[in-house]
Amino acid sequence: MRYVLDAASMKNVDSYSINTLGIPSVVLMERAALSVTEAIESKVKGNIHTDIICVCGRGNNGADGLAVARQLYLKGYNVDVYIINSHASTKEFDIQLNIIKNLGIECINSPDFSKYGVIVDALFGNGLSRELAGEARIVVDTINKCSTSVRSQYTQNSDNNGNRLVVAVDIPSGISASTGVVMGSAVNADITVTFGFEKIGHILYPAASYCGKIIRKDIGFAQYPDMTRDIFTYDYSDISDMLPLRKPDGNKGTFGKALVIAGSRLYGGAAVLSSRAAARIGAGLVRTLTHISNRTAVITGNMECIVDTYDTDEECGDFVKNTETLVDKCICWADVVCIGPGLSMEESAVKLVRSVSAKKNIKKLYDADALNIIAQYKIELDGSNDDVDYEAGGNSGNASYKDDMSDKNVVVTPHIGEMSRLTGLDIAVIKNNPIDTARTYSREHNCVCVLKDARTIVSDGERVYINMSGNDGMATGGSGDVLSGIITGLMAQGLTTFEASALGVYIHGCAGDEAALSNGKYSMVAGDIIDNIKNVLIKARGE
Ligand SMILES: NC(=O)C1=CN([C@@H]2O[C@H](COP(=O)(O)OP(=O)(O)OC[C@H]3O[C@@H](n4cnc5c(N)ncnc54)[C@H](OP(=O)(O)O)[C@@H]3O)[C@@H](O)[C@H]2O)[C@@H](O)CC1
Ligand SMILES: Nc1ncnc2c1ncn2[C@@H]1O[C@H](COP(=O)(O)OP(=O)(O)O)[C@@H](O)[C@H]1O
């Protein structure tokens, strides 16, 4: 697990290390600069004839830039320095500038950026406080203009050596470390070397596409006792730590019963994808309740699955006969219910959503059309919320579910469009504030919110998981159905709603990455993600 900080928390880490522990600021700065120098040297492969320019602001980010200039100069590189004048200097900046002057490194006034092989961006880092304007903006735009033409050349050339390289110190100048929003304009870097922790501005889009390759270096910061640890992301090693334990003497009941209510007259595939994914992640038993027209498809696509069906009137979309007993029987059987993939918004679907909402003592995941129905008919996510009776029957001995009384019962998995329907917020507002949107929705609706996008956010109202696995090959119909099946299968095995959601999103992305390797991003389809779940789990557990 890696913690992800905002600008304020990073500043607190800085200040705790320097002011409370007494680590001298210039010591940290020297180590920061050494890690940038090392990254540059590994790219230019010892070619000391490379012309390098360090473009510096007057804060500590600029001071880092000056230290990099000095280190490279002392190694024999041709180094120039350019300093903008838009703000006051810090004391560390003055210290570094004094050394630069004593060494005779040239500070130039109007550089021709196109003559340099490496541009070091040290204008603004964690302290960016407003939109870029004036000289700073002109400099950023000029760097971008002269580097993109070179970048397009080396996208066709696997060896970057010899082409212009833009290296951002800590974060590309112009990116807000707290939100990832571009403040007017931002440097488009090939490499970003950051210190101690990743910031939100390295991870969320659009910022992520400005960072290039991110290198995170430990420079000796200490985590202060009250450091916010509520925003984080996972690494591959977290999978095996978090997967539900398989009991050697377990039976299929031990690993949970998952009910998938999905598919409709028109959309049968969604039911197959969700239920197959729930089985492939390890649920003991999977049952699918779907429209009768999907019976053969579900059994063929997932022959281990129990299938129950209902029929609807083609004209009005309602059930042709009373299905209350059947629906009740299926829901009472389950530990977890996933409802929504391909469900349609017909009358029968609305009734199914109402039945799930009203049910007590069960974990629920709402996806796709179930969310659209909830938005349109203003149905409560958990109609039983005020009156939870954990001791009552209905669940099959899934110990951790009953033990964790604080766990929320409900997961919602909207993509941005569905979130807009649920909240009434504009899509652009959600895109620019995914963390706040997900956190606020979970708080207000007492649920775990999985806000799906290229960087999916999972929040339970306090904790925030930001997902970094996955790729654009997953932007293909049915990928979301697979995710809802994975999360459902993990909940069935006893993970809490938040753990199942965060881990499920991560594994889903990793399986998508494996699918892209074997099928290519253009050709991969949602079913390939399911086929690769096993590879992720085997690799993660070293089996
Ligand atoms: N020892 C340490 O502490 C270590 C620090 N480290 C390094 O320090 C960096 C953080 O340094 P920092 O806090 O000094 O902030 P920085 O990013 O340089 O910018 C602040 C200056 O810019 C100004 N300004 C802001 N926005 C502006 C705009 N749009 N247009 C114009 N001006 C603008 C702002 O002005 P103000 O808002 O005060 O008016 C202020 O003067 C961090 O990213 C890392 O690289 C590492 O070396 C590790 C050890
Ligand atoms: N560019 C991308 N990078 C990473 N993951 C992506 C990307 N595009 C889509 N995904 C993932 O694919 C899934 C798509 O879900 P959704 O939009 O609900 O698809 P569908 O409704 O077709 O099943 C989400 O989990 C999303 O996070």
Ligand SMILES: [K+]
């Ligand atoms: K920078």
